[in-house]
Amino acid sequence: MIDQNLWIVKTVSDEDRAYKSIEGYNDTTKSTYNYDDSVPNHRQLKVGDVIIIVNKIKILGFAKVESIATEKGLKIRRKCPHCGATNYDARLHKSPLYRCNRGHEFDEPIEETVDSIKFKAEYPSTFIEPSRDFSISEIRPYYKRNYNRNLSIQALDVKFLEEIFPAMSRQFFVRNSYPGPDESAELLPIATENPYQLSNVDERAIINSQIKARRGQRAFRMKLMTRYGERCMVTGCKIKDILEAAHISPYRGVKDNNIHNGLILRSDVHTLFDLDLIGIEPDRLEVKIADTLKGSSYDKYDGVALQCGHSIQPSTDALRARWQSFQRRKESSP
Template sequence: MVPKTESSKNSVKPNEVRLARLAYNTNGWKYPSGPAGKSTYADSHEHKYGYGYEEWLLNFDKQIDGYHYAFLEPIREESNCYRGKIFDVWLYTIDGSTRTRYWVGHIQNVYVLEEEEINMAFNTYKQKGWLDEMIEQIYTLRPSQKGFSGYVGEDIFNIRFKLGDAKIYKTPLKIDSQHPVYGFNRYKFIRAINKDKITPVPELFSGHLLRTASAVGETTVTYNSNFPNETERSGLITSRVGQGWYREQLLQRWEGKCAITGCSVKEVLIASHIIPWAESSDQERLDPENGILLSPTLDALFDRHLISFDDEGKIIISRKLSDKDLVQLGINWSMRIYSLTEGNKKYLARHRELL
């Protein structure tokens, strides 16, 4: 199969710039380095197995038709939104033991693979014995007792790029603790605003130039009777996630409490969009009726369409969740929202379609 040519697409307009977190690695991301520095989140792949598939990101020994095929976790979660698109990606990592952030480098013209291309890459690696080499490295290193996770397809490959487009530091650069990237902990594909003003990595995204493109991360941007004018809306849409007008207005709308549990610990409450940021128009992104204040567990379930609510505010639970799951998550059928507006109901009707 002849690869699509990124150069022809690049001539149309500049690539969108994104920021992506890598699993921590001390072998230059050429092969896994073991559990040291990995995420402590119990449900993460790297915690369970002691490695992440992006740990081969910079192993350039294997190419297919002039491209290096690899994996980025921030793209995997919402790969359908990115397939066939091209990005310039700045890479950073987090030492899980110290929470220190480091810049790793920059890759231009990162193309997100379509399903057919993913299958081609996986089959090629398998036929050439390259996949067996990866598996052997895992078992030799033994980062955990579980060994190889057995993932296939898009869980191993989701991007490609040319080697000449990768600019990687010999030694990762420590990021100042005041830098806004410290506001991000999860593996999200972060969008850079004001691309033309971006300077070399130590100053990259200075000020408030970050926002995630994920429906999970982009849940905080507005609420108040004084809806912003066009100029103000533009500023809010491009503001840093988790800050500003939208969150403050949802805190006001829901009286600083989770709409379901009544939890009032504002530090953990999430201003969650009913219709995700990535699927909303600019107007909907800033519409307070499109927001509910939720505790973290409920936000995660709601965002992934594992729960929703009917017009009376009663909880609807996906069949994907077992009774055991509900007990462990603290979810029950008596939960409800008591103060839905007609605007909330309009958005929830759309949300329920994906349950």
């Protein structure tokens, strides 16, 4: 978790904003977050930081910032005509229409055009919707500083994800590392690999009578990324830190570290694939999700095509055997 921070970023639509002292930021919740140099913490938010996007009521999603674009521009700032305060609320049933945080009431704010540096944090490949509704009121104990409803970007203790959304914590904060006896081995040219032969013979070394070593995992991951690209083959996620090498036919020995027996998957998708909650139809290379995932954020991947070229597809035999395992799991589920 070095050099990574966790932030709450609040997005509010024009219709929902209680006060309109500045123009809206035109956020696209699932891919971009916009702010400017008037927003506290605008310089602290960095590429690689994890953000939790919220509105006034609940969490909308989680993401890892992939890039931040900046540009100079102008913006309209609206202020209380009595004291110049920029924080004021619209009053729905009283007149005058507005009341500032210093108690002044008025119908028309004064406007000024000021220079501005605009920021756009982008995360199109890492956004994940929450699996359940979660009220922002439940986040308050985890703010690093006291909660302030007027701040759009606020620092959060990483314990929030560790304790409430541990899967998100593992996905966004844990760097993948696969040490092994041959982790520094040079990569073999892809053309020298023999076709993958499906086998049920278990060749794994037993360590302390319990742990089965995964030898060569790092080299296996690197070869798969060379073959398929540095992206999740299901979601398209390009954050290398959370991409893992997944075995189609379960690992039983070094022979299974064959590039035809592997996929590059985002860490959470890898887990679901290992649990046979996500399957890949071997003939059409179509992703399917188990019934237990229906209605979740994984719905959008049901029926999508596995991201690989026609000439570099994984082993059909391995996919077919794994598909049968997925089907058996599906049939046995209540």
